[in-house]
Amino acid sequence: MKDLLMPAASVALPAELLTQAETLRLARGEALFRQGDPVRYVALVLEGELKAVRYMLDSAECVMLRARAGELFAESSLADSRYRCDGIATGPARVALVPVEAMRAALGGVDSLAYRLCLAVARQARRQCSRLERLRLKRARDRVLHFLVCEGGEAGIVRWSGHLSELAAELGLERETLYRTLATLEAEGRLRRLDDELRLLA
């Protein structure tokens, strides 16, 4: 662990955390964790590179983030009980596994400002993942549906006070395309458009 060359972006973890860490080797393509696994560790990448990916309906993979040697990986999973992505080595890699409990403790516990702030940042990261996944979809229809499902919550209702063109910008579409897509969905009965509200049906 000593004499390890770390890039500028590296996180110098305190020794008391690293002593609790096991290290692990991964081969190219091997998974450190899978979507749905309980979050037990945050990883410090010692060698190689890892990526966090999600698989879409058509099984295409969507890369959420990458971490190289010296960087933390999956640190935003601190906010979750289960991983939301697969963590895959893009090549031969070596990681140190820091138990999340140790990490939380080092932050001063779940009531500390530090922990709560990290949660807030991690939550934003999670939303960005959602955005990323949405923009990764090629069809306008899929983006709109993804947006409605993600933002509409249980009831499938999204309030939108802004103009249609702002929603179009949010989705990375043109005004006209968005309009036509909404019109189609409404004609299919999958959607209701009220004044400043979109309702996903069935």
Next chain:
Amino acid sequence: MKDLLMPAASVALPAELLTQAETLRLARGEALFRQGDPVRYVALVLEGELKAVRYMLDSAECVMLRARAGELFAESSLADSRYRCDGIATGPARVALVPVEAMRAALGGVDSLAYRLCLAVARQARRQCSRLERLRLKRARDRVLHFLVCEGGEAGIVRWSGHLSELAAELGLERETLYRTLATLEAEGRLRRLDDELRLLA
């Protein structure tokens, strides 16, 4: 400030931070900060909603994140000296401005684990912004160029040990499209393809 209804995602900031906070009202479309402004505050949204946006070459706006009442806004700017986005109110809004210095102090200073961990998470958020911006581009050529510029650093060199199809997944393109795009760029002399390396020229 009391009796304020906050959603589940809200961040309960300690009183000593909130007492140092000024509050500010914003009208729809008004900017809390602009890209390039020095980072002085982290905002807690009291009412309304803010969005962080970047403008692309064609002046289309790219939404990076949104924060609603009760949530922190621009907390990942803690890692930066200048804002990388515009912070805009999507409607009438009210925010509490917490000085970043106070925030850093509350985290235990710039050497604390808490602060460094927050930085690590914020750094990942920054990269996700870059990804978001890239996927927001419609043309394959633009995505490739954006990737090369962002990942290639000063020298414009990107090492890529994986297969072409993995890079295609990263960029949200199909293998064939990526191949054709790279071939075109190389024919134009803007790019050199070596074994496991891409060089951006001129």
Next chain:
DNA sequence: CGTCGCATTGATATCGCTCAAATCCGGTGG
């Protein structure tokens, strides 16, 4: 030698973008 995975190339289909125009709607002033 045959097969497998990936890179490369070609042909075509499809979708969203672009430009253009009609319509709607709230606000304003006569």
Next chain:
DNA sequence: CCACCGGATTTGAGCGATATCAATGCGACG
């Protein structure tokens, strides 16, 4: 009350870029 205006929505028509499907080349490996 009505005519008019500006901004936004809605609709139409055509084009261009990318996805898709198909085929070939090509090196690694058993």
